[in-house]
Amino acid sequence: MYRQSRNKRKIINDPVHGFINIPGELIFDLIEHPWFQRLRRIKQLGLTHFVYPGATHTRFQHALGAVHLMGQAIGIIRSKGMEITDEEAEAVTVAILLHDIGHGPFSHTLESGFIENINHEVLSSVIMEKLNVEFKGKLSMALDIFHNVYPKKFLRQLVSSQLDMDRLDYLKRDSFYTGVTEGVIGSDRIIKMLEVVDDELAVEAKGIYSIEKFLIARRLMYWQVYLHKSVLSAEYLLVMLLRRAMELASRGEKLFATPSLEFFLYNRFPEGIEKDHLNPAWESIIRNFTLLDDDDILVSAKVWINHSDKVLSMLCSDFVNRNLYKIQLQNYPFEEERIGELRKEVQAFYKLDMADTKYFVFSESIANNTYSTADERIKIVYRDGTIKDIAEASDILNLAVLSKEVRKYFLCYPKELAR
Amino acid sequence: MYRQSRNKRKIINDPVHGFINIPGELIFDLIEHPWFQRLRRIKQLGLTHFVYPGATHTRFQHALGAVHLMGQAIGIIRSKGMEITDEEAEAVTVAILLHDIGHGPFSHTLESGFIENINHEVLSSVIMEKLNVEFKGKLSMALDIFHNVYPKKFLRQLVSSQLDMDRLDYLKRDSFYTGVTEGVIGSDRIIKMLEVVDDELAVEAKGIYSIEKFLIARRLMYWQVYLHKSVLSAEYLLVMLLRRAMELASRGEKLFATPSLEFFLYNRFPEGIEKDHLNPAWESIIRNFTLLDDDDILVSAKVWINHSDKVLSMLCSDFVNRNLYKIQLQNYPFEEERIGELRKEVQAFYKLDMADTKYFVFSESIANNTYSTADERIKIVYRDGTIKDIAEASDILNLAVLSKEVRKYFLCYPKELAR
């Protein structure tokens, strides 16, 4: 039973943007909804606070911040003569508010594997559809924008593109909370220079330097924060302990867990369910998913320290007490031989089964491209109406590098083996 | 098994203070200890993020911030000719680092009642004593300072007094994270004006205005943040749901819980245990306590939504989904009659036993005095050596009011009854 609040607070203090106004009752009611409140319990940057202790901010705050920037963007675009109706303004605001609603705990970490065959975009869609039913169709236009079927294409770009309100908020917020002040971007200034040309977002030419700086700041945040070595090491430790837990679960072993976590540990979902939103399995998936957050994982790991499985116990102890593994990064894959040797050492040192050493010595790869040409591009509009891609408009940024995916390989192993 | 880290990182990014240097290996090793790492999982301001979503910072960050300020204070005091030996510097830094080590989840909320007969100062002491054993006596001087038996009294004041590094950090940090920028205090400036006179901390006379502003900012933080109506309402909702859980536990009913939480739900401790640090009961208390954090409470509340006890279920649902109760504040106690009537309404509305209405309609009181004369006072030192209490030195601040405890009474009840 969800009881409706009567006293609708309209202004929220935000350390990043100052005062945030909640624009209208629908947005207010969505924020109050338990499914949105869940985002209070999901950290925006997962385990990054292991390295940057300040980074404990949540997806809840981020979503509110993105709503705030959306309000600014709507105002600027309207002031330049492009029409956005009040309905459209509400819809695009709902879309940005709910863009992360389908994220689970430690989302980037758990993306691959934990919930088989279902990704967070699909979860977002299904949850938004269910909310639309509950809110009697008031979210239909927002869903159209979200699914990119609404005629005004630029509205979708405000929600998801190279310069969407999502990025403009999270880059600023993440640099604020990590204390990596160099990552701060001029969201306000970029938004002030947004225009709509031929139904697409573009940036006024005098904004080129701001965009260059935005791209460089983003790149800096990637290498200094998002893909920080110790953060990666922590995240993969979590991946490993969950893989082990799922392995034990699949063998039928009993594991302490909250009911929601238990549901996902012990259930697998059929291929194709992503496209079949009417599948009855969704009922229990959503019910459990909307109660699942960072805390379920964290308390279980604490309890599993005392599990009889030595592998699980060791991984959990290292994770909970932040005993991170040594990590090496390089631009090419690590040799199988090196990995094999380390596994042998681990096997000897901890007296493990050889098969279980893969949880302690592992190599994977990560990729990042600062400015993907696959995504929609950042367009610069000149006074005479000419439009150019930023990669072409900027003479200083290296187009080839900017657009190229940077892939790095890493190798982790316990510090005890480090020499 | 706690394995020693080899790669000792020395600088930590902090959004509040910038770069924080970890001063020395002992401090580093204490920070790495699982018992200190636990503070990462305890929010500094408990449920305040229900009102100020940015306030998700932890006791871990706060302790590091206080260490940073301690380093500044030591430098300033030494530069003014007062000796602090290297050992004393390390000891007072250890003392400030560990000053909150005994805090449990939602500490202020749970202080009364949850762990019977044991308060957080005692827990801090016992934990520090155990750490001292583990670290082979290296914490002895810190313990002496902490227990105020070390000869140089001013060292204790740096850890605990009206102007200790604890307050100077938390006021600044809390205002930073809540976004209540008006609460920001000039820690740097206050520290620059610290002096030691007759073995006591004092502030140079030209710092009077800064101290006035510090007191006013602190008062503002009290009423705007620490004792914010909605924060109080949330905290007491949590108190109520835990009281109910303990009541059910005492009746022998089964409740989902992590092992650590279970330990405290189902055990009571003898009177006098606080003074008896050698009591064997401490062994299991500390083992469980050092694994207990905010998450244990939060996940249990989520699970208890589906508990068969209607009272517990309702309280947990309201708590998890942030359906806060209406709260009224006044300067005198609420009439029993009014409370009785509201309880009757609740009873009728929710079809409860009359005895259980006390969980939904309740009145308690809170108190705050900005500048307690019971505590050590803030001393102002003039050029000619004269020393005055700030309440005497400042002509603008109202001595009587400053020193007087402000007590407020509040009454909570479900919004459904609000008119």
Place this chain on the structure above:
Amino acid sequence: MYRQSRNKRKIINDPVHGFINIPGELIFDLIEHPWFQRLRRIKQLGLTHFVYPGATHTRFQHALGAVHLMGQAIGIIRSKGMEITDEEAEAVTVAILLHDIGHGPFSHTLESGFIENINHEVLSSVIMEKLNVEFKGKLSMALDIFHNVYPKKFLRQLVSSQLDMDRLDYLKRDSFYTGVTEGVIGSDRIIKMLEVVDDELAVEAKGIYSIEKFLIARRLMYWQVYLHKSVLSAEYLLVMLLRRAMELASRGEKLFATPSLEFFLYNRFPEGIEKDHLNPAWESIIRNFTLLDDDDILVSAKVWINHSDKVLSMLCSDFVNRNLYKIQLQNYPFEEERIGELRKEVQAFYKLDMADTKYFVFSESIANNTYSTADERIKIVYRDGTIKDIAEASDILNLAVLSKEVRKYFLCYPKELAR
């Protein structure tokens, strides 16, 4: 010949408020006017940069900042249901833009004496009246507000009262530029809590703590910046050198000066001219005054270092090279005897005429009251409509002290005499 600008830039970068929008063409044209441009050459805080080197900001910036805050205040007041027509909004904005137009160089310093019988309010009035003629009557409503004859009294309060946009800007700006971060006030928050009750500005009750902090911050700025000892010493050194210059001028001695400065050095104005705005003398007064700024004084002082009058030469050398005099402050007047002795010493040391020692050894007094009851008071409005004076509403601030003028006496003399 003043040629009209065609390209009307609309947004100005401001380090304090971010982007400032110029609201409309009339405001733009007034800013472009040479008489307003003059404010670029008048430092907001006169000689304060002798102590706080960062404080080089000008009255020009301050006036733009106040316009920015006025826009916020208008928006907030309208949003609470109080009508402000577009004409009124423009008029009150013009009034705040021009509120300092009559300030001369080092205004507070030169207020008494330099331009006999004319104060800056009168100059502002006369200049605004002349602008009104030039702008064909478009400033009439602004003048009515300025002169407090416009029916809606609260508009005048936005321009001049305890919480006017003038103070809200200058306190924030002065603390920003001096680097006295403790003086920062929450202008945004205070403006958000403004209301109009019975045609008067009032602050919502929940804003009490912000107002308390505003008053304390203001007091801090007074004693730490505006009345800083060394700033006083510098300002009175300037007063002394100008007095000497005027004395020489009145004796008919030739002094290097720009034509505008020469005009004021060698002319005196009749009593009563303040009330006689049609007096033909105003023509030349305004023509010269609108070309006079800080630079005229500063370059003259540099040249006068080589003047044959030893007194003027010494004063100018000390001023230009920032060789400030020793200053003592106390709460009661200095004894004539002490002053006399110091003068004798100065006379002997520098071999001066006794009559001239008054330029090197002098005592005056300054006063400040943080919250004058003579001014309009700050009103707090409660939810039930009750209105209280802040001094009554706040229990912590000492009414008697707040409202009482604090007068301090100071004594200056060359450092060479200091013991």
Place this chain on the structure above:
Amino acid sequence: MYRQSRNKRKIINDPVHGFINIPGELIFDLIEHPWFQRLRRIKQLGLTHFVYPGATHTRFQHALGAVHLMGQAIGIIRSKGMEITDEEAEAVTVAILLHDIGHGPFSHTLESGFIENINHEVLSSVIMEKLNVEFKGKLSMALDIFHNVYPKKFLRQLVSSQLDMDRLDYLKRDSFYTGVTEGVIGSDRIIKMLEVVDDELAVEAKGIYSIEKFLIARRLMYWQVYLHKSVLSAEYLLVMLLRRAMELASRGEKLFATPSLEFFLYNRFPEGIEKDHLNPAWESIIRNFTLLDDDDILVSAKVWINHSDKVLSMLCSDFVNRNLYKIQLQNYPFEEERIGELRKEVQAFYKLDMADTKYFVFSESIANNTYSTADERIKIVYRDGTIKDIAEASDILNLAVLSKEVRKYFLCYPKELAR
């Protein structure tokens, strides 16, 4: 007569860096010296405040800021094991303090032409040499560093190189005061990553992203601030009016001027004087130069508005009242024909001699390269000791573009002609 100050204040408030400590008595005495105090009267960014009103900061503040950063850099480099003796520390600090001592008013503007045959580096040298005599040889090592003859080359690099304390302060300070927050650089972080390798400054490899951002921020500041169109237009208006004044002076016409300005208007200096520091002409040059600042130029322009020469009068009126000329920028020179036509129009419109139209219609060029390979390069040092140029180490920045000078041509003419 310069009288020595006795009360040596040691801490200065700076809005950019917080508290600045004056390190030692020699630095203190140099700051107190009239020749250094003159920098209070020279704006760091000349006429930039015409566009960014906040940019009124002075070379005085900047020099103190650079001293502050030098202190940090010395500390970091020492902490990494490289010896810097106390004498060297003082010398390199003196060198950075005085690096701008030879700058005249509006230095970049006046560089070419105003003081014939003498540039500001030479003036700095001569002034420092004279100070060295006055301070009895205490500046000798600083001079050696300044002239790059001191053995430890990296000390010179701290004063003048791609990453010297000069740039690290001015970029941060200029972006702070203009309000162009995007130009803010992480001085603190860059300094933390400085190392000395083979007697040269280098940056740790993990600092690559910070350096990339530094270069991008610098580029942004160039195009957005230093070479802003309206700033250029204002600066060249000033160049024109001074050229006209000098032309009139060379014809023997009388011009209002302070004695110092008069000296430079009516005197020309022999070729070769730059290398002949013992030339007796230096005596009067330095005496007058050290009394010359922005104000001398500004007040003269005000007075010259009423000069009988129509060209000078018009230029001064436009300058003082900020009636800036229209400016066009392009990548190639403007056609003589176009310039000729505009001059004809000006001639007709203002009824000028054809020869005088060059003051109102003119075209020049400006150049900037973000990272000159002619200058010393930024070196990146890897863990294994390898050293790379940043242009090589960074894959994203375009080497060719970075190192290439960007030359732009501009054309100015009165707005009246604009179409």
